Amino acid sequence: MPTTIFTSPSKYVQGPGVLDDLGTHLPPLGDKPLIVADDTVWGLVGEAVTSGLTSAEVEFERVGFGRYATPESVDALVEKIRTGGHGVIVGLGGGSAIDAAKAAGHLADIRWASIPTAASSDAPTSALSVIYTEGGEFLEYRFFPRNPDLVLIDTAVVAQAPARFLVGGIGDALATWIEARATARGRGDTMAGARPTRSATALANLSWELLHENALAALDAVQAKAVTPALEATVEACTLLSGLGFESGGLAAAHAIHNALTAAPQTHGLTHGEKVNLGTTVQLILEGADSEELEDFIEFTTLVGLPNTLTEVGLTLEDEKELRAISEAAVVEGETIHAMPFEATAEMVYAGLRAAEQISRRVRTQRGLPEPTLHSAH
Numbered sequence: 347m348p349t350t351i352f353t354s355p356s357k358y359v360q361g362p363g364v365l366d367d368l369g370t371h372l373p374p375l376g377d378k379p380l381i382v383a384d385d386t387v388w389g390l391v392g393e394a395v396t397s398g399l400t401s402a403e404v405e406f407e408r409v410g411f412g413r414y415a416t417p418e419s420v421d422a423l424v425e426k427i428r429t430g431g432h433g434v435i436v437g438l439g440g441g442s443a444i445d446a447a448k449a450a451g452h453l454a455d456i457r458w459a460s461i462p463t464a465a466s467s468d469a470p471t472s473a474l475s476v477i478y479t480e481g482g483e484f485l486e487y488r489f490f491p492r493n494p495d496l497v498l499i500d501t502a503v504v505a506q507a508p509a510r511f512l513v514g515g516i517g518d519a520l521a522t523w524i525e526a527r528a529t530a531r532g533r534g535d536t537m538a539g540a541r542p543t544r545s546a547t548a549l550a551n552l553s554w555e556l557l558h559e560n561a562l563a564a565l566d567a568v569q570a571k572a573v574t575p576a577l578e579a580t581v582e583a584c585t586l587l588s589g590l591g592f593e594s595g596g597l598a599a600a601h602a603i604h605n606a607l608t609a610a611p612q613t614h615g616l617t618h619g620e621k622v623n624l625g626t627t628v629q630l631i632l633e634g635a636d637s638e639e640l641e642d643f644i645e646f647t648t649l650v651g652l653p654n655t656l657t658e659v660g661l662t663l664e665d666e667k668e669l670r671a672i673s674e675a676a677v678v679e680g681e682t683i684h685a686m687p688f689e690a691t692a693e694m695v696y697a698g699l700r701a702a703e704q705i706s707r708r709v710r711t712q713r714g715l716p717e718p719t720l721h722s723a724h
């Protein structure tokens with residue numbers, strides 16, 4: 347029988363106001379936390395973090411951060427850890443600050459914690475980072491021997507974040523079940539380096555169910571800047587369940603197509619989860635998913651505000667050269683598309699990308715949904 351592996355963070359803390367409890371949760375991990383946060387994030391939560399730590403008499407330092415987790419930004423953090431004598435590094439904010447903090451903590455051999463300020467991706471819980479170029483193109487996955495020791499998410503902060511962040515998180519989390527299901531049917535390994543456990547596959551499925559039940563109401567809550575049970579359920583689905591589900595349940599075509607899309611400059615204004623959702627749509631087409639499942643997925647994600655067409659990510663059926671390049675990049679050796687239960691080729695991805703445009707347009711017409719338009723804050 348093949349080996350299975352399940353990996354997870356040591357502690358997950360979620361709720362409104364939990365930033366106040368940082369002074370309880372951080373000190374056991376190490377002295378003098380180094381907090382990585384860009385100026386926007388620090389402007390929003392710097393005061394809460396500072397009061398949470400100073401009330402517990404925890405000395406800390408905060409360092410700024412750019413847009414992407416690049417090899418250079420990681421190395422600069424390692425240097426900072428070494429000269430500053432920090433015993434724990436905290437990624438505070440979006441997926442990039444969190445990924446950079448993990449990678450630097452690993453290289454400097456100290457503990458790391460993730461404090462996302464939005465439920466915008468499932469990066470925070472995992473033992474891996476996604477590293478990009480300065481220009482925002484996917485460069486590599488880096489794998490670590492440990493998950494974060496702590497993942498803490500304050501839902502009162504999430505409720506204040508732009509709704510588009512949560513939309514992205516929902517896209518990332520919906521992919522988790524579709525990819526875990528495909529990995530379970532196939533023979534490939536998960537990001538944890540072995541076959542999926544039944545537990546991780548089940549958690550991925552729970553994430554999918556919670557999102558269908560709660561995601562639209564959670565987006566209403568964020569528009570109203572209100573913390574509700576639907577928001578709590580959606581944050582847990584996007585952060586904890588999707589995180590455990592993707593890492594130990596397996597990624598497949600959707601994330602490989604996402605990674606390939608990052609090579610097209612047209613897509614750079616989109617969030618991770620927005621691009622992933624086009625990948626999930628294409629994966630369902632490649633699988634020959636039954637038409638009701640595919641059409642319901644298109645309807646639900648259109649209502650959430652996620653792209654499921656080329657048009658929405660800035661591409662068209664005429665962009666033959668770009669579509670060919672994306673299709674080739676999606677199937678390079680080592681990409682997660684090879685976890686699919688059949689051999690996926692560039693030709694199949696190319697056909698799937700084109701078909702997504704037409705199928706989505708038909709479904710939208712049939713179900714009275716708006717036509718696709720460019721989906722981006724370029």
Ligand SMILES: [Zn+2]
Binds near residue numbers: 467468618
């Ligand atoms: Zn993802």
